[in-house]
Structures are given as structure tokens and as C-alpha cells.
Amino acid sequence: MNPTLMNPLAPLRLTSFSHGGGCGCKIAPGVLSQILKNQAGGLIPPELMVGIETADDAAVYRLNDQQALIATTDFFMPIVDDPYEFGRIAATNAISDVYAMGGRPIMALALVAMPINQLPVEVVAEIVRGGQDVCRAAGIPIAGGHTIDSVEPIYGLVAMGLVHPERVRRNADAKAGDVLVLGKPLGVGVLSAALKKEQLSETGYRQLIENTTKLNTPGIALSALDGVHALTDVTGFGLAGHALELARGAKLRAVIEWSRVPLLENVVVMAAEGMVTGASGRNWAGYGADVKLVPGLHATTQNLLSDPQTSGGLLVSCAPDAVDAVLKVFRDEGFARAAVIGRVEAGEPSLHVVP
Template sequence: MNPTPMNPLAPLRLTSFSHGGGCGCKIAPGVLSEILKNSGAGFIPPELMVGIETADDAAVYKLNDSQALIATTDFFMPIVDDPYEFGRIAATNAISDVYAMGGKPIMALALVAMPVNQLPIEVIGEIVRGGQDVCRAAGIPIAGGHTIDSVEPIYGLVVMGLVHPDRVRRNAGAQPGDVLVLGKPLGVGVLSAALKKEQLSEAGYRQLIDTTTQLNTPGIALAQLDGVHALTDVTGFGLAGHALELARGAGLKAVVGWSSVPLLDGVEAMVAEGFVTGASGRNWAGYGSDVDLAKGLPATAQSLLSDPQTSGGLLVSCAAESVDAVLEVFRREGFGGAKVVGRTEAGSPGLTVLL
């Protein structure tokens, strides 16, 4: 495979400055759970509709009977070497949390931490420009932010959005017998691992950019469907991790059919060749005991189920009679690869993966 060409503005590889990239930088789920176990204590106003109790995608605060404010933040280190594309990916990923709550983004603040003595100012400017272009595509301004000098390059956004209080879609609202629909294929972490080793083809690189910069705009329309009971986006903990959060939040069992899970082209073969992120293993160590893998699954399945997805797709839990409407929303918004991947069942919270 041919190494991906560098952006001429980046004489040094951006990814070489960081120990991990994209949502693969997330703290492992087991460690995060331990860190946050006592953080729920304190003042909780009645207007706070969604906090940290179910590891949801964003906080939601009720303003009045027709408006609730969604607030979220996301930032990480470079997943690609092109500074402009890094900015686009980071911004797309941050805005996704508003869509995952069913809301419409209204404003962003930029978070910029850069090794200013090592990166040319032009490179940093390209990162910021990438984020600005994505925000422009989402129809929102970057209205401010904060910058610091940092050892590693970090970029992201604080994003705010609005939603009707009755249309907030949490990750904890799934009901028994729901159908699970996934909006984007898996494999971003695998592609990023290959890129880090300079073994990603041009076609693979284009896949990586295209999927991570596609805004999860279907979330707004999906929240308007009464049959959509829960929404989340699949990011750093992989499909298995975020399906588990959905199941635990609702007190249900999630069942995924491996043969139905959409994958980016070539990633199964790449996993077999050893292109797996360290975050995938950390993810599995954190929650693998709650995942029941059917006998006969391919050896690559575990790594892809736990593969960290930077700017991954929406995971929808909906009534069976609403599946066609959900898929139509995805198709209308340019997500033709969205697929039914499983269901929810009554039972002890956990995840079962069938062939």
C-alpha cells in the first residue's frame, strides 16, 4: 500500500506529536467509571434533564416549556497528518453529540492547545480553518474559545444546541423489542492505526476522511419520530461499548447480529494483518465481561466491535414499525449505508453478539 501523502504545510507529521489520536485518546471505560463514581454528588437543579447518570452524549437543561439547551464538549489529538482535515474531523465529532440528543446546534466555542514552538503558525491556522468550515456547513458560528500552549496538539469544540424538551432523545430510552439501526460503518480506528504506521492506501485514507467528516444531521429528524426511543453516537468505546451503555441505561439486553454490521472497505483484512489500536484492547478489558460472543464469530469481530470510532455513526433504538421511517431519514440525509444491526430484549443488561 502507498503511504498517504502529506499536506505541504505540515513538514512534521501531526500524528507524531501525540501518543494517541481521535477518540482513541479516550480514557478506558473501566478507568473512567472509577474516576467518575463519586462525581454525581452535589447540587442538581430540577431543570437539568440529562446529566452524567447514564453516560449520555451531552447535558440537557430545560429553559422553558418549548426549549431545552444542549451543552457538550469534545476534543482530541490528531488522527490524521493533514491539519485542515484534522480540524474538520474534530469539529464534526464534537457537533455530533448535539445531533445524538435530537437537537439542532446553534453555536460553538473552539478549544485550541498547540505546541506553538514546534508547529508552524500556518499549520495551526489550517486546523482552525478546518473546524470553521465544518461549523459553517452545520450552520453555526464559532463565537469564541480558549487557546493554550501545549506539549501535544489538541483541538475540539464546546457545542450548544436547542431541542424541544419533549423531543430529547437519551441513550437510556430503549424499550423491549426495539430494533437497533447503525448510521455509519465501523473501522475508523483500524484505518487510523494503518495511517499511523504509514500503511494506509489512498482509497483507505479517503474512506477515513469521508466518514469522519460526515455530520450526523439525521439526529434532528429522527428525534421527531415518536417511534425513536433512544439515540447515541458510536465513538471512542466502539459499537460494543455504546450498545452496552444503551442497554444498561434502559435495563435491557442488546442483541447484535455480526453479519449485519456495516464495515468500511477492507478493515476486516487489515485487522487480520494486525492493524488494531491500543484503545480497542483497553475497551475490551473494560467491558468485555459483559459481552457474550457467539461461537463461530470471525477472529476479527472482537477487535472491530471494540474499535474506537472517531466521529462515528448514530445508533438508533426504535419501534419495529418505525424502522422504514428511520432508514428513510438516513437515506435522505446521505447515509445510504445505514443498516439494521440488532434488537433489544428484556433481560439482564448486557450485549449478545450473534453470527
Template sequence: MAAMTSTPDLSRGSEPRLTSLSHGGGCGCKIAPGVLSDILKGSNGLPVPPELLVGIETADDAAVYRLNDEQALIATTDFFMPIVDDAYDFGRIAATNAISDVYAMGGRPIMALALVGMPINVLSTATIGRILDGGQAVCKAAGIPIAGGHTIDSVEPIYGLVALGLVHPGRVKRNADARVGDRLILGKPLGVGVLSAALKKEQLDAAGYARMIDTTTRLNTPGPELSAIEGVHALTDVTGFGLAGHGLELARGAGRTVEIDWSRVPLLPGVRDLAAQGFVTGASGRNWAGYGASVSLPAGFESVDQALLSDPQTSGGLLVSCAPEAVPQVLATFRRHGFDAAAEIGRVTDEGAGRLVVR
């Protein structure tokens, strides 16, 4: 493929590429699942108030606190190092990713706070301003203000948001409530980690970059409508742990098995070829090392497909667990919001507890 980097940011002058300043980009920066599990072990010893509807017990997307009979507050935060070199695009991607967790709980975002860490002796104020402008543009598209935040001088560029939202307490969608017989629907195609790996090595063409920006800056706006569908039982978004990791969270939360039909999983155009050429993130391997023992693969499953199964998604798609009769309504909701690649990719079975099976 023809090499390219992101569209030049004229404010950067002789500044280094943003991705060269970070040891990992986007949600690929997440601590590996196995290590994270060890870190958090035994950390939930404090009393939990009855108003806390969702906490850390199932590794859900956000905390949810009941305010009254009609409203619950969703609170979440997400931030990371650059996944692209264009400052404005980096800001857009990070903001879209952070707000996604509100949508993944079935809520509507109401405001955000900015989290900014920048190497101020390396990047110009103009470049840092463009990152913030990108985040502001996404928040405007989501209909929310950035009402404050916090900044520090850091070695690596870091940007993200604290995102707050509201949801009716009866419409909160956890990642732990999937039921036997449910069908699984994925809202966005996979492959962002592969595209980011190719970009960092300057081997991503203009079409690939455009696809990457389109998917990572697409707000997961179907969330609130999906939460209102009676047959939708569980909801999450696929981010840094890949489809396998977040599918396992669904399985473990429900005490069931999640079965994935790999032939039906949507992939971004060109990513399988790129992965076969070696453009795979280190996070993909760390993900697999952390949870691969809980995943059953079919005979002959290729290493490229395994890498895509654990590929870290930055600002990835919603993963819906719903009753079979709700599938047409769920897919229609995705289509109405412009998610044409949304697809039914699997089901929930009672064949075991806390496992992922790939067919």
C-alpha cells in the same frame, strides 16, 4: 496495500507529522471505560436542579437543561489529538465529532467555542491556522458560528469544540430509553480506528484515506428529524468505546439486553483485511478489557471481529433504538441525508439487564 500518508500540507515544511506528536489519535484517546468508571465513581453528589433533563447519570452524549416549555439547551464538549497528518482534515474531523453529540440528543446546533492546545515551538502558526480553518469549515456547513474559545501551549496538539444546541424538551433523546422489542439502526459503518492505525504506520492507500475522511467529516444531520419520529425511543452516537461499548450504555441505561447481529453490521471497505494484518488500535484492547465481561460472543467468533466490535470510532454514526414499525421511516431519514450504509443491526430484549449479546 500501497503505502501513503495524508495529502501533503505545504505549510508544514519540515515540521513533524501531526500523528507523530500524539500518543493516541481521535476518540482512541479516550480514557478506557473501566478506568473512567473508577474515576467518576461517587462524583455525582451535588443536588440536581429539576431543569437539568440529562446529566452524567447514564454517560449520555451531552447535558440538557430545560429553558422553557419550548426549548432546552444542549451542552457538550469533545477534543482530541490528531488522527490524521493533514492539518485541515484534522480540524474538520474534530469539529464534526464534537457537533455530533448535539445531533445525538436530537438537537440542532446553534454555536460553538473552540478548544485549542498546540505545541507552539513545534508547529508553525500556518499549520495551526489550517487546523482552525478545518473546524471553521465544518461549523459553516452545520450553519453555526465559532463564537469564541480558549487556547493553551501544550505538549501535544489538541483541538475540539464546545458545542451548544437547542431541542424541544419533549424531543430529547437519551441513551437510556430503549424499550424491549426495539430495533437498532446504525448510521455509519465501523472501522475508523483500524484505518487510523494503518495510516499512522503509513500503510493506508489513497482510497482508504478518502473513505476515512468521508465518514469522519460527515455531520450526523439526521438527528433532529430522528428525534421527531414517534417510534424513536433512544439515540446515541458510536465513538471512542466502539459499537460494543455504546451498545452496552444503551443496555445498562434501559436495564435490558442489547442483541447485535454481527453479519448485518456495516464495515468500511477493507477494514477487516487491515485488522487481520494487525492494524488495530491499542484503544480497542483497552475497551475490551473494560467491558468484555459484559459481552457474550458466539462460539468461534474471530479475534478480528472482536477487535472491530470494540474499535474506537472517531466521529462515528448515530445508533437508534426504535419500534419495529418505525424502522422504514428511520432508514428513509438516513438515506435522505446521504447515509446509504445505514442498517438495522440488532434489537433490545428482556433476556437480562445491562448486557450485550452478539449473534
């Protein structure tokens, strides 16, 4: 039994119910590759514009000459103890995949799996309310869903959206000479590790909540820019993992200039003190062989590159002459720390990280 339930005066810690939280729950990339490598190809209708081929953020199905349907799902275990905030974070993270394809969300379905005999009904209701409030902010209804009794608390959404077929932005369409722009600072996994160890300050907690509940709405306007070639969001596999997916899909080399990557306050210090998730190590084991770290980088760089980002920022690959427009879209929608972090160039599909 959860220890907090043995003492009615102890505060309920949602994170104590789960073995991993947020996007750190993802199956490690190396294990996922093993699971999928021998799967036979399924039915691929001509209307399916984006499937599983490049590990993109969502599936896209062409409905007609003006509309394509975006469909995605995302769910995980608690990353914070506040049930309302957990609901908000999970919903924001799920809807992000629609924005990452360049689309506008239209509705969601809730996925709710809870240990009903251990969690008070009021706590479950707060989780659901958090998700509803985020969907309301995104301008969409929760139109249905599914609930089950579960050993660990799990919450998320099936999210659907619409996009013009010519505005679909895949993660595989970067071009040599492109510039890479990141919409949000890194370090969410480090903050969540500190929270679980009860070592996170109030300032750090506020950063965690603000970063993970900020909807990636710039994706809609970014998809309308001709110079934007590829879009993805940085989530459970960390910046390195998602940059590698972009590079592999385009059959090009991605280069990240580490000194330009925005970081949440104090995460370098916390990472150096061991505040890292188990998922960070599993991520690196899965793809580290394809990442070249140039000498001179801080010792924590590897951990921060592979740090799982729950509801992380958009990663944009765009033409150099579109950079100002891309940054303006981010700034206009409140993403003050969006920054140019690197480039895409000809070469073997890989990731190079330079100081």
C-alpha cells in the same frame, strides 16, 4: 524534538506529536469508572433533564416549555496528518453529540491547545480553518473559545444546541422489542492505526476522511419520529461500549447481528494483520466481561466491536414499525450504508453478539 522538525525537507506528520489520536485518546472505560465511582453527587436542579447518570452524549437543560439547551464538549489529538482535515474531523465529532440528543446546533466555542514552539503558525491556522468550515456547514458560528500552549496538539469544540423538551432522545430510553439501526459503517480506528503505521492506501484514507467528516444531521429528524426511543453516537468506546451504555441505561439486553453490521472496506483484513489501536484493547478490558460473543464469529470481531470510532454513526433504538421511516431519514440525508444491526430484548443488561 519531533523528528520531522530536524529535517526541514521531511513532511510534517501531526500524528507523530501525539501518543493517541482521535477518540482513541479517551480514557479507558474501566479507568473512567474507577475515577468517577466515588464522586459525590453535585447540585441537580429540576431543569437538568440529562446529566451524567447514564453517560449520555450531552447535558440537556430545560429553558422553558418549548426549548431545552444541549451542551457538550469534545476534543482530541490528531488522527490524521493533514491539519485542515484534523480540524474538520474534530469539529464534526464534537457537534455530533448535539445531533445525538435530537437537537439542532446553534453555536460553538473552540478549544485550541498547540505546541506553539514546534508547530508553524500556518499549521495551527489550518486546523482552526477546518473547524470553522465544518461549523459553517452545520450553520453555526464559532463564537469564542480558549487557547493554550501545550505539549501535544489538541483541538475540539464546546458545542451547544436547542431541542424541544419532548424531543430529547436519551441513550437510556430503549424499549424491549426495539430494533437497532446504525448510521455509519465501522472501522475508523483500524484505518487510523494503519495510517499511523504508514500502511493505509489512498482509498482507505479517502474512506477515513469521508466517514469522520460527515455530520450526523439525521439526528434532528429522527427525534421527531414517535417510534424513535433512544439515540446515541458510536465514538471512542466502540460499538460494543456504546451499545452497552444503551442496554445498561434501559436495563435490557442488546443483541447485535454481526453479519448485518456495515464495515468500511478492507478493515477485516487490516484488523487481522494487526492494524488495531491500543484503545481497542483498553476498551475490551473495561467492558468485555459484559459482552457475550456467540461461537462462529470471525476472529477479528472483538477488535472491531471495541474499535474506537472517531465521529462515528448514530445508533438508533426504535419500534419495529418505525424502521422504514428511520432508514428513509438516513437515506434522504446521504447515509446510504445505514442498516438494521440488531435488537433490544428483556434480560440482564448486557450485549450479545451473534453471527
